[in-house]
Amino acid sequence: xxxxxxxxxxxxxxxxxxxxxxxxxxxxxxxxxxxxxxxxxxxxxxxxxxxxxxxxxxxxxxxxxxxxxxxxxxxxxxxxxxxxxxxxxxxxxxxxxxxxxxxxxxxxxxxxxxxxxxxxxxxxxxxxxxxxxxxxxxxxxxxxxxxxxxxxxxxxxxxxxxxxxxxxxxxxxxxxxxxxxxxxxxxxxxxxxxxxxxxxxxxxxxxxxxxxxxxxxxxxxxxxxxxxxxxxxxxxxxxxxxxxxxxxxxxxxxxxxxxxxxxxxxxxxxxxxxxxxxxxxxxxxxxxxxxxxxxxxxxxxxxxxxxxxxxxxxxxxxxxxxxxxxxxxxxxxxxxxxxxxxxxxxxxxxxxxxxxxxxxxxxxx
Numbered sequence: 001x002x003x004x005x006x007x008x009x010x011x012x013x014x015x016x017x018x019x020x021x022x023x024x025x026x027x028x029x030x031x032x033x034x035x036x037x038x039x040x041x042x043x044x045x046x047x048x049x050x051x052x053x054x055x056x057x058x059x060x061x062x063x064x065x066x067x068x069x070x071x072x073x074x075x076x077x078x079x080x081x082x083x084x085x086x087x088x089x090x091x092x093x094x095x096x097x098x099x100x101x102x103x104x105x106x107x108x109x110x111x112x113x114x115x116x117x118x119x120x121x122x123x124x125x126x127x128x129x130x131x132x133x134x135x136x137x138x139x140x141x142x143x144x145x146x147x148x149x150x151x152x153x154x155x156x157x158x159x160x161x162x163x164x165x166x167x168x169x170x171x172x173x174x175x176x177x178x179x180x181x182x183x184x185x186x187x188x189x190x191x192x193x194x195x196x197x198x199x200x201x202x203x204x205x206x207x208x209x210x211x212x213x214x215x216x217x218x219x220x221x222x223x224x225x226x227x228x229x230x231x232x233x234x235x236x237x238x239x240x241x242x243x244x245x246x247x248x249x250x251x252x253x254x255x256x257x258x259x260x261x262x263x264x265x266x267x268x269x270x271x272x273x274x275x276x277x278x279x280x281x282x283x284x285x286x287x288x289x290x291x292x293x294x295x296x297x298x299x300x301x302x303x304x305x306x307x308x309x310x311x312x313x314x315x316x317x318x319x320x321x322x323x324x325x326x327x328x329x330x331x332x333x334x335x336x337x338x339x340x341x342x343x344x345x346x347x348x349x350x351x352x353x354x355x356x357x358x359x360x361x362x363x364x365x
Contacts, residue, residue, distance in 0.1 A: 042082075044063065085100055139361075200272050205221070262289045275298050
């Protein structure tokens with residue numbers, strides 16, 4: 001059996017979200033490839049150095065195109081040059097006119113719930129190309145029960161067509177012995193990791209932090225993540241509250257710095273209004289960082305009893321939860337221990353295994 005994979009999401013320098021997902025699956029598939037299960041990973045450009053190395057049964061196929069890659073040039077290649085038995089798309093977009101069964105992973109449907117966060121062109125593409133993909137697919141993988149429910153709601157899909165396979169997380173990111181990053185070396189800090197955009201609900205986090213430091217002046221807030229859509233209002237909020245010396249924006253950080261931030265933070269806060277999964281919650285738990293999370297979408301599903309939850313629309317609730325961790329050492333230690341147990345339920349190996357089983361079952365062979 002030869003499995004074709006769209007590997008483009010993994011073939012980028014800055015690894016976040018879907019890129020991390022795709023890279024980790026490719027890592028395991030390169031290890032498992034043999035004469036019975038072979039992989040052809042299709043790319044728009046040559047593979048970057050950090051992708052798994054090729055071997056006899058795991059190969060990269062570069063199909064160059066500046067436009068209509070999945071809609072035209074990839075399908076032509078699949079028809080006439082590189083035959084596969086089943087094709088896997090790790091991120092929403094399946095090739096048009098694919099000659100073999102398709103399995104596609106859907107990560108979230110935020111574009112239906114928060115359409116204002118997307119450019120009109122991107123919104124049209126996400127809605128319509130994803131619709132084609134989920135209609136055409138033999139099987140759909142959802143990364144959470146929340147995403148599965150959203151697929152059934154927005155695309156009117158039958159429940160039996162969708163399988164839930166949870167993401168894993170990268171426990172051994174970078175150097176586990178690294179020290180604090182220089183930006184936060186001298187202060188206690190609260191941590192957020194994610195793209196800066198409205199649905200991450202950072203305005204509530206910033207205002208809650210502003211209230212919190214009225215009685216806890218030694219703390220800072222570190223926001224680690226690249227700028228997304230409509231990020232300007234977040235920076236305006238910081239200016240308005242005169243918090244420029246209290247809030248650190250790191251932009252995208254290296255794996256090494258990310259580990260340091262998790263390991264040394266007082267707590268990790270996930271204030272999002274909507275998440276398809278929420279990998280940073282598991283990453284924080286893996287490094288002994290207690291988690292405060294909003295009680296919405298997939299986050300309680302992923303965090304279980306290992307998080308302290310708050311109403312994402314109530315900044316006072318968030319402030320109270322942070323204060324609880326300050327004043328209750330037993331609670332903080334309990335969350336850390338529960339987090340260590342919680343992460344045992346998730347791994348990239350498990351995710352890759354369950355995903356591969358679904359892919360194999362869709363092959364005509």
